Amino acid sequence: DKGLMWFRRDLRTDDNAALYHALKVCRQVWCVFVFDTDILDDLLERGLRADRRVEFIRESLVELDERLRELGRGHRVERAGLIVLHGSAAQAIPELAQRLGVQAVFANHDDEPAALARDARVFGDLAHAGILLHSHKDHVIFERREVLTQAGHAFGVFTPYKNAWLKALTPFHLKAYPVERYAATLAAVPAEHAAPVPSLPSLGFESTNLAQLAMPTGASGAQQLFEDFVDRIDRYEDARNFPAVKGPSYLSAHLRFGTISIRRIASVAYQMHLQGMQGASTWLSELVWRDFYHQVLANFPHVVDKAFKPEYDAIRFEHNKHAREQFAAWCEGRTGYPLVDAAMAQINQTGYMHNRLRMVVASFLVKDLGLHWQWGERYFADHLIDFDLAANNGGWQWASSSGCDAQPWFRIFNPVTQSEKFDPAGKFIRKYLPQLAGLPDAVIHAPWKANEIELAAAGLVLGENYPHPIVDHAVARERTLLRYAVVKQPG
Numbered sequence: 159d160k161g162l163m164w165f166r167r168d169l170r171t172d173d174n175a176a177l178y179h180a181l182k183v184c185r186q187v188w189c190v191f192v193f194d195t196d197i198l199d200d201l202l203e204r205g206l207r208a209d210r211r212v213e214f215i216r217e218s219l220v221e222l223d224e225r226l227r228e229l230g231r232g233h234r235v236e237r238a239g240l241i242v243l244h245g246s247a248a249q250a251i252p253e254l255a256q257r258l259g260v261q262a263v264f265a266n267h268d269d270e271p272a273a274l275a276r277d278a279r280v281f282g283d284l285a286h287a288g289i290l291l292h293s294h295k296d297h298v299i300f301e302r303r304e305v306l307t308q309a310g311h312a313f314g315v316f317t318p319y320k321n322a323w324l325k326a327l328t329p330f331h332l333k334a335y336p337v338e339r340y341a342a343t344l345a346a347v348p349a350e351h352a353a354p355v356p357s358l359p360s361l362g363f364e365s366t367n368l369a370q371l372a373m374p375t376g377a378s379g380a381q382q383l384f385e386d387f388v389d390r391i392d393r394y395e396d397a398r399n400f401p402a403v404k405g406p407s408y409l410s411a412h413l414r415f416g417t418i419s420i421r422r423i424a425s426v427a428y429q430m431h432l433q434g435m436q437g438a439s440t441w442l443s444e445l446v447w448r449d450f451y452h453q454v455l456a457n458f459p460h461v462v463d464k465a466f467k468p469e470y471d472a473i474r475f476e477h478n479k480h481a482r483e484q485f486a487a488w489c490e491g492r493t494g495y496p497l498v499d500a501a502m503a504q505i506n507q508t509g510y511m512h513n514r515l516r517m518v519v520a521s522f523l524v525k526d527l528g529l530h531w532q533w534g535e536r537y538f539a540d541h542l543i544d545f546d547l548a549a550n551n552g553g554w555q556w557a558s559s560s561g562c563d564a565q566p567w568f569r570i571f572n573p574v575t576q577s578e579k580f581d582p583a584g585k586f587i588r589k590y591l592p593q594l595a596g597l598p599d600a601v602i603h604a605p606w607k608a609n610e611i612e613l614a615a616a617g618l619v620l621g622e623n624y625p626h627p628i629v630d631h632a633v634a635r636e637r638t639l640l641r642y643a644v645v646k647q648p649g
């Protein structure tokens with residue numbers, strides 16, 4: 159029979175569940191990716207023409223196309239490769255499936271509510287034409303309702319989830335799908351679809367600075383980052399909290415777009431964890447956090463527009479003109495708190511932000527500026543290359559204390575203490591805020607504490623080349639305690 163493999167957040171040939179099943183059960187398999195106008199038009203309408211993600215996807219597709227050709231050639235199939243369409247995926251997939259005369263479409267699960275709605279529509283249209291949609295788990299190790307409490311409920315707290323996750327894990331869950339074995343069933347791309355992957359301008363987008371960033375694309379880029387990380391994974395535990403240090407893996411965008419297999423990397427980390435390597439155990443926990451937030455989204459989809467814990471929806475955040483101005487200052491890195499501003503410069507200039515800094519700026523937005531966490535969530539969604547609804551929503555709900563956190567709700571990060579602790583020599587701050595570079599380490603975290611001699615030596619005039627703090631942390635802290643009192647009294 160004939161099949162169509164529909165790539166979405168799994169842009170690789172290696173260990174790809176749906177691709178494996180398609181190749182194995184069909185006699186002929188075409189492969190397709192759709193630049194979905196149902197998603198991209200919204201970006202364009204909002205003027206976001208320079209989007210690093212669109213470029214990341216495009217570059218990764220060029221490589222995916224090449225890999226499919228190679229796989230085909232290895233099995234004497236000429237002109238295998240990727241069909242790339244630009245249009246509404248919900249319409250384009252059923253149309254293409256019918257034109258190619260396939261009996262089944264294969265895809266990997268995507269549990270974001272909008273993707274589920276799209277897939278339900280595609281499923282219906284395909285069924286109408288007598289075509290099946292087969293969908294597989296690929297993006298996570300455990301999904302949906304695979305890891306549950308003893309009572310059969312989905313977990314809302316991480317640590318017990320992680321314990322259950324580790325207990326449920328068997329070699330089967332980490333086993334790679336041997337895609338190459340069945341690649342002889344790849345089909346040649348029909349002549350009318352043989353065009354190269356569309357350029358950014360033809361999609362309506364502009365190029366970004368992606369090529370200048372240390373962010374290699376495609377499966378080869380992911381592999382390169384992973385190999386580099388494995389060599390220093392034993393230092394992860396100590397290094398991961400310091401944004402000026404090369405501590406984490408920088409794999410998040412690759413995990414988001416599936417240019418690397420979660421099973422491949424989790425199995426390496428798991429073996430090292432079994433050998434007692436602390437860095438690997440901690441990193442494996444981060445991969446479990448990823449699964450955790452995906453199952454939160456799948457089981458508690460209300461988190462998309464409401465607090466995980468409903469009582470937190472009673473909190474009144476600021477939303478007047480002053481609040482909007484403060485939000486603009488946060489977005490543009492003009493808060494007067496150097497670590498916050500350097501972090502915002504990092505996301506604005508690179509599309510990445512270090513995990514520690516995501517926590518710091520999120521806490522600052524919610525608990526120092528008193529703004530709704532959804533404002534920050536949306537800004538991250540527009541600017542992170544690794545933006546993932548499940549992880550981003552989880553991170554923001556965590557920061558606003560409305561989500562899956564076992565900690566008391568009144569934890570409030572102090573942006574200066576965080577800076578002194580995690581960027582002690584101000585190395586990260588100096589990189590992103592060169593106007594502060596001349597300040598001594600002792601005051602770089604709080605320039606308003608610098609004396610006149612220090613300011614003059616650094617060439618810094620507060621209010622001119624760097625802002626005064628837009629909020630007093632001590633005052634803001636008290637205000638936040640009051641604001642949150644509608645939920646419960648601090649205990």
Ligand code: FAD
Pocket residue numbers: 398406407408409410411413414444445447448449451511512513514516517520538542544545546547549550551552553554557
């Ligand atoms: P590493 O430290 O090398 O971690 C390895 C992988 O584990 C990451 O690539 C990621 O896939 C996963 N991971 C790590 N931490 C988390 C976490 N807390 N939750 C879920 N998965 C995790 N991560 C995203 O992938 N996309 C997002 O949109 C996103 N938004 C966030 C928003 C906030 C407010 C916060 C606090 C965190 C957010 N995170 C998000 C989680 C985390 O900050 C990033 O995954 C991490 O910084 C990516 O860098 P890395 O790949 O070098 O991480």
